[in-house]
Ligand SMILES: Nc1ncnc2c1ncn2[C@@H]1O[C@H](COP(=O)(O)OP(=O)(O)O)[C@@H](O)[C@H]1O
């Protein structure tokens with residue numbers, strides 16, 4: 001039996017669709033986004049990549065993974081700008097989508113209705129385990145949702161949430177390993193119990 005891990009027809013048929021890649025921090029969302037976008041570029045498709053301008057963690061202009069894979073992007077202040085920059089494009093990639101306003105849901109629908117393949121990566125939950133920004137609605141309207149998992153740094157099981165290790169209650173706090181660790185459900189509950197003692 002031959003098993004193909006790629007749905008090549010969907011990759012190349014150039015019909016509009018929405019793909020969401022979601023999960024905790026360190027789960028490989030950005031790597032998977034970059035992989036899909038680079039394959040589209042190899043297929044000579046016109047690709048445009050956007051990220052929220054507030055995400056200046058590794059670079060102002062590029063989408064960069066924790067392993068330093070990167071791809072050039074256009075930082076935008078609001079989801080509406082994505083429509084303005086997306087004429088004559090085959091594929092639109094969006095990273096850190098959790099930071100966008102709820103207008104992103106209509107923007108992605110509009111792009112897909114125009115025949116564009118839209119690939120979105122973002123955190124499904126914030127550090128409290130609450131669904132983050134437009135991601136849950138994007139999952140609902142998506143043609144395909146890929147949930148990726150990091151490894152729990154305490155026990156080695158699959159992680160499901162990003163635990164914040166510094167005292168800060170603001171929902172948006174840019175960070176990396178100094179501020180967050182991926183944990184499984186059990187280790188996350190234990191960590192919260194310790195913090196509230
Ligand atoms: N606990 C962990 N579990 C899995 N990957 C990890 C972990 N800590 C660091 N990494 C690294 O993070 C990379 C994924 O980075 P990235 O795609 O930027 O993730 P995300 O966008 O989901 O935060 C992995 O390939 C791996 O090298």
Ligand SMILES: Cc1cn([C@H]2C[C@H](O)[C@@H](COP(=O)(O)O)O2)c(=O)[nH]c1=O
Nearest residue numbers: 024025026126127162171172173174175
């Ligand atoms: C959980 C959580 C995360 N953030 C920030 C931290 C990082 O800068 C990004 C997530 O990046 P990644 O590519 O998924 O690693 O989001 C936040 O602001 N609030 C949170 O609750």
Ligand SMILES: [Zn+2]
Nearest residue numbers: 152155184187
């Ligand atoms: Zn664990």
